[in-house]
Amino acid sequence: MTEHDEAGGASLRRDILTTLMPGFRGIAAPEWLLARLRDGLGGVCVFAGNIASPEQLAGLTGAIREANPDAVVAIDEEGGDVTRLFARAGSPYPGNAVLGRIDDVGLTERVGRSVGEALAATGCTMDFAPDADINSNAANPVIGVRSFGAEPGLVARHTAAWIRGLQTAGVDAAAKHFPGHGDTSADSHLALPVVDLPLEALQGRELVPFRAAVAAGTRAIMTSHILLPQLDAVDPATLSSRVLHRLLRDELGYEGVVVSDALDMHGASGAHGIPEAAVRALAAGCDLLCIGANNTDEQLADILDAVYEAIDDGRLAAEDVARAAGRVRGLPGHPGADAPAAAGLAAGAAVLEAEILPRATASIELGDACSRIAGAGRVGTVVRIDTIANIAVGDDVPWGVFAASAPGDWVDEADVVPLSEREPGGRAGVLGDPAGLAGPVLVIGKDLHRYPFAREAIDALRAVRGDVLAIDMGWPGEDRAYADVASFGASRLMGRAVIDRLREVLDPAAVQ
Template identity: 55%
Template structure:
């Protein structure tokens, strides 16, 4: 077996923001490429240096990333995506606009030195209980998803960045997250041909360069192997029936759906034997892990489980793609960097050409008659933010209206401790610069509730603390979290509640008075524009002496709402008394409720810390 061929099929992640020496050496020896995650990126300039270092080690390396242009973002992982996301694009249903957004994403990636984007997600989200696809999909019907899939592929690849249609043969009809377990889609081939496979056929016709597999079991096609490990599905269905001739990429092999029972090295063997060409390993990989995989591949070739010709064919396909993409990149990317990453949302003729406006995005929202009535009233007294355990594909990127507070705008000084602001990532608030008066969009009572802290707020809602209050509840796929639906039910019994679901809701909209079908920063801005604006306070809060960390070169410019639609009137500040309600906390304290003691002091949020430190941002 050629060790160089084995290396060419591997696409690991790594820890840190600087290319480690072991990975540089492997790239120089023929490693296929590198997959970048949110934790590898801290600024546009740093990303540009990182990709330049990768190319210096291997000019033909594939430099891959998950930039779906919505809830799943890596380029804007610190501030939230300025793009609308697939479900919103599907609801706009203008393929030309979808193509323009994808072209914008491609230009930003090209400027950063990335040449392979694991997008678009072209799953047909036919199951509203899907915990991992949802708003990453263009929609619930095959024809709609197909026309936008083709448009996205055309737009992205027009910039010289390769697209990857995922997750073959379709992850939309699942109720299990393949990061955590093996989903089962028990559908006959006829159903797959009429639903799941239609967008893949459209993407292939549009010339998509790569297709990513899914770790799902389709027992009516192959009762033993998930799609990533199934020759029947990859060779018989994708290659022979659909005629795909490009590079087949595995979804991350560290996901439970692929390797829980056999381990990553043997999953790598099975994936190559089944027909994968490029193997995504995962994130935070090490030199030792790659050595284990290479030894497993060598043993499999030696004992005949992996034909040497299959390995050579996979390596050749990866090298060919890498060489073609390298030839398409300009020798100096620096001029593009300033144009495409600094102002992706507003530069005329720049990276984000003809973007949907916030008003256009808002026009796609599903707003119930009851919600319209609520919006005609006064501003909310209290904002309840439902923070579920993050989907592993999305990670902990700022989302929705809270993305503006988290990084883009100034926190007001908390003159009254009962009138507080929260942040998307409490640990991210810094003391770098004083805020300017009047620039904050949210200075009201914001309560962040997690699965561990919901009981405390339920107790408040059943008592007198929220009686008759106007409560705005904002969450994502609320119906999937029993703790969240229970809390909403309690709040509705005592308060005037508006529930905004920024995920994929149920058809009956039981927990979605407003359904936004996405939670990107742009969608959050659109939501803010719908909310009632409070009357001006007679005594405005003074400026803060601390401001959130912010990198102007790495965030959209259009992030400065001049009104304050979620701010509370000063007369409503009594609603949650910080001395009696442990869920109220000062943004400057930067601590959150301890679920065991209900003490808000001196305890960092363990869930947020765990997500920041141990995120596995795979597809």
């Protein structure tokens, strides 16, 4: 126990701990984490690296709750490209952008409920979802298909539906990333994005889905590490009382838990370090601090000391910390005895997946260029475009047609040529003689318009042959120049949908 611990007393120490939610390394809770939980640590954030199987996760969350029955167990499970629970095989859900394109709020609510049931089965109590951002910038490097769409009303109604479904299953929703990360061209994991809009513009666009989230009763809202200079020219939203109090509490009337996005992200702690970012986030109005992944006991000790010192210096009021801790303790989202068993998780998701697949397949955009391969019967070459995934998605999650391919599919029977952003010396040159590739040639990637090496490869192929098709499984560019086919999602389900949709084009007689 440090000097600050003795001075602050057991009650203050427990309040501070209640506001903290670290991650950890491995598939078993380390002893330091369990000890902190017994002392009152407010929560734990689970990442893909902490999960080996649903049954193992259920055991892990059970150990966490045994140490602290009131602990929040949070996870990023958006039901699409961003998945933790299904990171080993790819998500069985379509993702938000596809749900927005289908535009059936009843279906969206059922997806939210299915995700909630899967999380409840493994003992998770909070989901960092849904993503309520409006993807108004097609060049956005971190939101894209995580958004329901580019129109405020559509995003609002699907945000509310997803929240209703999730919370009906007994899992707390955390709508994100307040006050809106959609109109950015930078990734807050790596930089500090700027949204230079006045309050009036935010009210008419960015805040619309968050109003709907509040009206739907979301139990938590996650902040964003973005700078809004017309509201606060110094601090990003997570560290800004003007944003969190003026907009979220006063403007939207929100009374629930405010949870920070991960404080290890550059947009939050790049200028201050994590302990100081934690102090500033609490002072700004955050209640629960997501520290990040792979945290250590030493990091938590540093944060505790920083918070104590800020209270001693008068920069942070102990009453505000107690108020934040009270909100966290008031969360009702703890799976009860009627939660489904982890063993039935895959079967439950598969039922909905089978129902959604035909609608997801029909939602895929087919451009006129598809006539180039119509009736070809097979695919000769698949050029796989691998780009560096943003941290929210993760590098190791199987994606798209490559996650969904089965023996006999056109993907399985084609020659696959990988082009990787990680190997600058082996990009378009790997294609060798483009004219000599077996045809037709399908180029498959995500957000193809955003990557020069992907555009160069497509242009090189198109220059010498007429049977090239570009398939974008991300959020395509507005002109669709590099998206002859657009799926608006790269989950495993959407990979299956693309395989089925292209089979219809390649061999129409086979599907009649």
